[in-house]
Amino acid sequence: ALMLSLRITPFGERKRQRLLVARDITKIYHLNVIRRDFVANVSHELRTPLTVIAGFLENLVEAPATPLPHRRPLSLMQHQASRMTSIIDDLLTLSRLEMQERPERLEPIDIPDELTLTLQDAQALSQGRHHFVTEIDEDLLLFGNQPELRSAFSNLIFNAVKHTPEGTEIRVSWKRTPDGPELCVRDRGQGIEPEFLPRLTERFFRVDKARSRESGGTGLGLAIVKHIMNRHDARLLIWSEVGEGTAFTCVFAGNRALTRPLGANDPAP
Numbered sequence: 001a002l003m004l005s006l007r008i009t010p011f012g013e014r015k016r017q018r019l020l021v022a023r024d025i026t027k028i029y030h031l032n033v034i035r036r037d038f039v040a041n042v043s044h045e046l047r048t049p050l051t052v053i054a055g056f057l058e059n060l061v062e063a064p065a066t067p068l069p070h071r072r073p074l075s076l077m078q079h080q081a082s083r084m085t086s087i088i089d090d091l092l093t094l095s096r097l098e099m100q101e102r103p104e105r106l107e108p109i110d111i112p113d114e115l116t117l118t119l120q121d122a123q124a125l126s127q128g129r130h131h132f133v134t135e136i137d138e139d140l141l142l143f144g145n146q147p148e149l150r151s152a153f154s155n156l157i158f159n160a161v162k163h164t165p166e167g168t169e170i171r172v173s174w175k176r177t178p179d180g181p182e183l184c185v186r187d188r189g190q191g192i193e194p195e196f197l198p199r200l201t202e203r204f205f206r207v208d209k210a211r212s213r214e215s216g217g218t219g220l221g222l223a224i225v226k227h228i229m230n231r232h233d234a235r236l237l238i239w240s241e242v243g244e245g246t247a248f249t250c251v252f253a254g255n256r257a258l259t260r261p262l263g264a265n266d267p268a269p
């Protein structure tokens with residue numbers, strides 16, 4: 001089949017006319033499918049041997065018979081194996097998200113409940129090093145896919161913990177806006193230089209590779225968030241200013257908002 005990309009642009013002396021530009025993207029599309037399947041296969045093939053390696057390493061680290069001088073290198077190897085596992089798991093998640101344009105299962109999601117759970121985990125990760133402020137509309141629910149939304153929101157909130165210095169504030173809000181329900185995660189970290197902002201959702205893009213590795217990051221989190229937002233017809237807006245902090249906002253199209261208690265007034269999903 002032929003794949004075309006269609007675009008309408010203003011045309012003519014006073015830009016009064018319209019020009020329909022059709023571009024043949026069949027090749028690009030097929031190359032993209034090959035890339036996608038290749039990454040999925042590689043990740044899948046690496047997963048099993050890695051599970052075996054990690055399993056044996058864990059046994060060796062814990063075995064009383066392991067000689068003392070071997071313990072440290074073994075536990076470093078175990079740590080690296082677990083990093084590799086995280087990267088492969090994130091790659092598999094991305095592949096799964098790319099296989100289908102829409103989530104298979106959509107249902108009313110209790111976002112306030114999800115946020116409460118995620119915030120508990122984030123507080124555990126922060127170990128009291130951040131000050132959390134929340135502003136959550138308890139009656140605002142959303143039609144969506146539960147595991148995907150949980151993963152997107154926790155990625156954003158955990159990032160705020162991982163990438164900001166201790167003692168700073170993290171503000172999480174979930175509210176109605178004229179554009180639709182909106183989740184915003186705002187931190188008071190060091191901020192991100194404007195030239196990096198457009199690249200943040202690229203796979204493996206990290207502003208500071210060494211720091212991201214230290215914090216256990218894979219560099220795939222925001223790529224996953226971006227995919228999940230696209231699948232929910234939501235936009236991911238990123239604001240950041242050096243020295244001020246960063247804000248990630250997910251804006252959901254209005255028709256997905258639901259009000260508690262779920263009633264007859266809600267729009268059909």
Ligand code: ADP
Nearest residue numbers: 159160163206207208212217218219220221222
């Ligand atoms: P990682 O696993 O490294 O967190 P992400 O895809 O989630 O990967 O994020 C990509 C990069 O964006 C991070 O490595 C970090 O440099 C930057 N970043 C993400 N969130 C924030 C934030 N809240 N403040 C500052 N930098 C951030």
